Amino acid sequence: xxxxxxxxxxxxxxxxxxxxxxxxxxxxxxxxxxxxxxxxxxxxxxxxxxxxxxxxxxxxxxxxxxxxxxxxxxxxxxxxxxxxxxxxxxxxxxxxxxxxxxxxxxxxxxxxxxxxxxxxxxxxxxxxxxxxxxxxxxxxxxxxxxxxxxxxxxxxxxxxxxxxxxxxxxxxxxxxxxxxxxxxxxxxxxx
Numbered sequence: 001x002x003x004x005x006x007x008x009x010x011x012x013x014x015x016x017x018x019x020x021x022x023x024x025x026x027x028x029x030x031x032x033x034x035x036x037x038x039x040x041x042x043x044x045x046x047x048x049x050x051x052x053x054x055x056x057x058x059x060x061x062x063x064x065x066x067x068x069x070x071x072x073x074x075x076x077x078x079x080x081x082x083x084x085x086x087x088x089x090x091x092x093x094x095x096x097x098x099x100x101x102x103x104x105x106x107x108x109x110x111x112x113x114x115x116x117x118x119x120x121x122x123x124x125x126x127x128x129x130x131x132x133x134x135x136x137x138x139x140x141x142x143x144x145x146x147x148x149x150x151x152x153x154x155x156x157x158x159x160x161x162x163x164x165x166x167x168x169x170x171x172x173x174x175x176x177x178x179x180x181x182x183x184x185x186x187x188x189x190x191x
Contacts, residue, residue, distance in 0.1 A: 007046055010054045011039050018062050025066035034069060038062040112162035116155050123148050124155025 015035060022034045042051070042058045051057045113121055122141065126132045127148075134152070138145045 007043065007054055011042070011058065014055055014058060018058065021059065022062050022066045025063070026069055030069060034062060034065050037065050041065065108163055108166055109159065112159040112166075113155070115162055116158055119143075120151045120155045120158075123151035124159070127152045128156075 018035045018038060019031055022038075023031045026034060038058055038061050042054070042061050045051060045057070045061075046054070113125060116124060119141070123137055123143075126137045126140070127134070132140070134145050134148045137143075137152075138148045141148070143151075
């Protein structure tokens with residue numbers, strides 16, 4: 001029992017030295033794992049055989065574990081985000097693509113709303129762009145709330161149909177199969 005206690009106390013005594021030693025070989029994120037694995041491997045070896053120089057054995061074990069860790073194939077190609085110089089450029093190009101797509105969709109939305117009649121367009125834009133309530137729109141335009149509701153529904157339907165038709169035309173020009181369309185609501189929209 002005292003042998004195991006001395007083994008553990010030796011590890012506790014040199015753990016900070018092991019961490020410094022291992023930190024010279026591996027990335028800072030891996031130091032703690034290597035030191036813990038050093039204890040486990042050393043303890044297992046001590047159970048199988050009598051280790052006379054525990055301190056030296058642990059240092060050698062830590063060294064070999066650290067060297068094996070950096071020699072692994074997956075660690076050779078595992079760069080941190082700070083070290084990867086291509087990542088900011090890739091993220092920037094993805095942001096540009098997303099921004100371009102977003103602007104394209106907004107322009108399509110604007111073209112779709114231009115096709116609406118004046119009163120429907122105004123109700124629809126006040127609701128969807130400015131976020132006004134139906135009651136506020138009704139007061140502003142001097143219409144009943146049910147009329148505003150019908151105008152918004154009609155604007156939504158016509159805008160959706162316009163944008164779907166545009167997407168189908170683009171897909172047919174590019175010879176691609178369009179994504180399956182979601183069925184429209186079966187409620188009848190006032191014309």
